[in-house]
Amino acid sequence: MVTGVFDDLAAERGRLQRTSAAHQVAELLREHITAGALSPGTQLPEEALGTALGVSRNTLRESFRLLADQRLVVHEMNRGVFVRVLSADDVADIYVLRRALETAGIRAASVAPPERLAVLRVAVERGEAARVAADWVAVGTADLDFHLGIAALTGSERISEAMGRLLAELRLAFGAMPSAAELHEPFLRRNRTLAELLATGRIAEAEAELASYLDDACRGIVAAIRGDLEVTEC
Amino acid sequence: MVTGVFDDLAAERGRLQRTSAAHQVAELLREHITAGALSPGTQLPEEALGTALGVSRNTLRESFRLLADQRLVVHEMNRGVFVRVLSADDVADIYVLRRALETAGIRAASVAPPERLAVLRVAVERGEAARVAADWVAVGTADLDFHLGIAALTGSERISEAMGRLLAELRLAFGAMPSAAELHEPFLRRNRTLAELLATGRIAEAEAELASYLDDACRGIVAAIRGDLEVTEC
DNA sequence: GGGTCACGATTGTTGAACAATCCAACAAGG
């Protein structure tokens, strides 16, 4: 295989003109949805949104298709699109997939290049710094970045993308929770211990810690959603 | 949680009027692509395809968005959409995700309801019957159904859907291979042993067998794609 | 109260139009 002089440039080809009106609108809506500005269940009318955003109905409909496949909105035939509202079952289902992806990452930790493990350490420290500054939004994003990094240990683009979508979907649940800001705080310490277990190669212990971590996290969210205190699933 | 009398009906709600022109066109194209009727790399022009299928350009573009998110086609800005052509790296990447999903299924086998295990046995027997009849297409679909059933042991809709998309993507590679028909034949016996290991609860052995299985399958496809005999990845 | 029906509103789909971009071919220059 001939390796050219422009391999590093070719790798960044994806950053070229990935912008179309539909993509930009989808990105805008995605940010508003995951930030909680558009609460779950809200309908997104084509006419009103189109004029508000300055795009035509057809273009807006293309954006809706993109968002629908990321499960951020649901498309009901002849009724319109609505911001997704997550049920408790959805959250439990999401955590089954999340466990599969993160477990795969941990099992690949021993053969992962060191820079991928460094990403984890950075995310942990960023989260702890944000807690000191009482910036709970930053604590949340650092937490999500940490777990995205765990899945990325596999080195698989598809796993990273699936994990990214999964976390974006979870943000829907966060936005709907009371005191969502401090939600991630109790898990900061566990992230650190998880990172240290991985850095020192104690894979089996890390896997057990992850399982316990995900159980607790899932129970917390499901309990908050249905106001119940006893949650058996997850 | 209140469990109603119509839970089984509610589960099938999705089969109601999921038909829009865009969905139907996407489904049609999906079948043609996975069946190999549209070879990878082929461009799908909007004007020509639209008139050929009797739908307008806007509707066709909506179908393209759906197919693009399933990775069956790629959408290049201002150039059009093309049937996806899988690289060897893509196949390797797919198998990393596939291993994660199927491993999760095997680990859930001990708590999975028996009807989910029965699905596996049915798929194995269907494959063996198809081999006797020399119906290689049926052998292939039975093989894919078997592994879809393994992922479905998790009971997670999202995992099942992710696995379904993954297998549809893999079909792209199958269609591009010489003698793709008999490709699945050598794995029939291993499917049976895997099913028996799961049925008798020997989870650890099943997990090891699956790892070996996926290694061999991935190596075979990657070797076929690049015409190389020595494949180190997977 | 329950059922029917017409109405308004929204979505589904089409067709045409124009701007923007790409691509291949060709011309010019070193």
Added chain:
DNA sequence: CCTTGTTGGATTGTTCAACAATCGTGACCC
């Protein structure tokens, strides 16, 4: 010969206006 402008046709990106299909609602009637 190779590289660099330039041109023109073809395809895509986007908008707009229109109509059909469907849904939700409220009035109306029994």
